[in-house]
Amino acid sequence: MLVTAFKGNRELYDLTANPLLIRDGLTLEHFTSLLSNTFFLTWLRNSFVVSTVVTLITLGISVPAAYAVTRLRLPGQNGLALGVFLAYLVPPTLLFIPLARLMASLGLLDTLLALILAYPTFTVPFATWLLMGYFKGIPKDLEEAAMVDGASRLRALWAVVLPVASPGLITVTLFAFTLSWGHMIYALAFISQSTQKVLPVGLLTEMVRGDVFFWGPLMAGALLSALPVLLLFAFLNRYFVSGLTAGATKY
Known part of the structure; x- marks a missing residue:
């Protein structure tokens, strides 16, 4: 991908050239073509908006849901936990047709809101299941001590449990963002207008187009679309390790 993005078309389609080497020098023509002849920057913005909002929705739903299942005594609690996991196992290939009809009935086709509403169907169940396992490993004594000192359960969750669970929260954030960033099926089924597409x-x-692949701009776009995710992993990896250390200290 990296080599193809910077290789000229003459060398790119030369069957005698080494595919892993650039012989005729670097070129930016594929990046120029991508930025001037397509809606790449619009797709990039759309992907950022969808992935960020879906990640926030996932955290907003999965954190209280996982905490409630693991800490509160609820009727049918074990069945609820199993149901959350089974919901994650339902493949999107079975859901995109009924979801497409639902979005059409709501008038949301060709809008980013359709993706924002659809993506949590596969991010929330997994995030909830993951956080359930993480919350189970946190001693109840920590939040009970906070509640004895006068904190409410919500305050104990915010000030005591979530800082200890930071590695799990960061893992969920990475999962939700990257899965939303690269998801294809729903975006392909719900969006047809060029300016509303994601990357x-x-x-x-x-x-x-048909059987013609514009390999240069395609690889340039793939390279640029991979950079935000790589930077996100590089940035959050430090906090992931520090979160593990902090969690071990608090234990």
Whole structure:
């Protein structure tokens, strides 16, 4: 991907050239073509908006849900926990047709809101299941001590449990963001207007026309779309390790 993005078309389609080397020098023509002839920057913005909002929704739902299942005495609690996991196992290939009809009935096709509402169907169940396992490993004594000192359960969750569970929260954040960033099926089924597409669908539909693959711009777009995720992992990896250390100290 990296080599192809910076390789000229003459060398790119030369069957005698080494595919892993650039012989004729670096070129930025594929990046120029991508930025000037497509809606790449619009797709990039759409992906950021969808992935960020979906991540916030996932955290907002999965954290209280996982905490309630692991800490509160609820009727049918074990069945609820199993149901959360089974919901994650339902593949999107079975859901995109009924979800597409639902979005059409709501008038949300060709809008980013359709993706924002659909993506949590696969991010929330997994995030809830993951956090349930993490919360179970946190001693109840920590929050009970806070509640004895006068804190409410919500305050104990915010000030005591969540800081200890920071590695799990960061893992959920990475999972929700990256899965939303690269998801294809719902975005391909719900969005057809070029200016509303997200990166994976935009690159697939605009850079592949029939049996013609525009490999240079396609690889340039794939390289640029991979950078935000790589930077996110590089940035949060430090906090993930520090969160593990902090959690071990508090234990």
